[in-house]
Amino acid sequence: MNRETEKEKILIVDDDENFTTVTAAFLENEGYETMKANTGSKAVEKVSSEKPRIVLLDLMLPDAEGIDVLKKIRQVDRNVAVITITGYGDEHRAVNVMKAGSCDYLRKPFRFQDLVQSIEKASIWREMQMIEDISEGYLAIDGAKVVYGNRFFGDLLGYAREAMIDMEVSKLFPKEGPDTFRRRAKEGDGTWHTCEMEAVHRDGTRYILEARIGNDTFQGKKVVTAFFKDITATKHLETALEETQSLYENLILNANDAITVINPQGTFSLVNPRFCEISGYSEEETKSLHFSKLVHPEDLPLVTDRHRRRLAGEDVPSNYQFRIIRKTGEVIFVDFNANAVKKEGKIIGIQAIARDITERKQAEKELRERMEELEKWHKLTVDRELRMVELKQKIEALESQITRLKTLKKIK
DSSP states (O other), rough: OOSSSSSOEEEESSOOOHHHHHHHHHHHTTTTTEEEESSSSHHHHHHHHHHEEEEESSSSSSBHHHHHOOOOOOOOHOOOOEEEEEOTTTHHHHHHHHHHTEEEEEESSSHHHHHHHHHHHHHHHHHHHHHHHSEEEEEEEEEEEEEEOOOOHHHHTTTTTTHHHHBBBBOOOTTTTTTTHHHHHHHHTOOEEEEEEEEETTSSSEEEEEEEEEEEETTTEEEEEEEEEOOOHHHHHHHHHHHOHHHHHHHHHOSSEEEEEEOTTEEEEEEEEEHHHHHHOOHHHTTTTTOOOGTTTHHHHHHHHHHHHHHTTTOOSSSSEEEEEEESSSSEEEEEEEEEEETTTTTEEEEEEEEEEEHHHHHHHHHHHHHHHHHHHHHHHHHHHHHHHHHHHHHHHHHOOOOOHHHHHHHO
């Protein structure tokens, strides 16, 4: 069955032209996009130029050992999934290649059904690599237990990845109830719910994490997914800012996040250098610039409504994300945290901290797309296997009927 989503690129590396032709024809009929290489050097070139997601790599190539080709491919793209193809008697070599980074191997001759299953396994492997490569903590949660946590999150709280599997979430977040993640994912209403949570390190140290929680899939299974950033230092700095005005001003000037104060008229009373860098406007230009001029038109109703209600003293979410338009016209995503500034009990403005999260948004989008694609292919594989079982049953019934007819004929 042809795929309706973006075609997955597969590079077939083998010097047997008949094998590559037949295999490519099958995979293309299954909806994959294929390319071929008959030497190790050509394979490395295609990985660099064509960016395949999966490589079928034969160990016996005319110009190089399979393990050497694998290592070179890894240097070009560490996230490409490599399936080793081995001939009879090559199992020992295949094991060594697996240790070098191959995600699976097949022994010739193999069934195309086995190839499809191996490709699906490779897709999962690739998704895991992407999860491990992001510079944020990641948890997949089913009910009240951890299904998977990436290395970044494990390092943050002092746990090995294996130790986190099946761990009660409450052990990591003691102040949260067993259904907290599920409830907050539901509050996101189809989007990511952002909040702050207190986590406990293995040694008892407490950390404040910014969490983005939503419903997603992990290895084809629906789970609650959460991404985490350690904002402990930022929260401590915020406390320090309240204690010492001079320190406050110094930190504003050197902060990595954009910091601003918006007056009741909607213009900027204060901006730090990072704000000017992100927005593209000079400090002088911001003095007469209304904040609405920075906000993307599609996000403006939400931003202006929350600004108005916050000035009125209403309880509105302090943290949310939207798009801004830089002076150059470039659109970027920001993570925005705003609080009312009071003097003698009266609100006199809005203090806000913004962070450029454009790259993170793009990474999240790609990860969701890959997870959705993986879930769809898992379902298609199950359906295909069920149809094969049904066909086999029909064939067996027909053979049985023919046997009975032959028996009756002999009797006559």
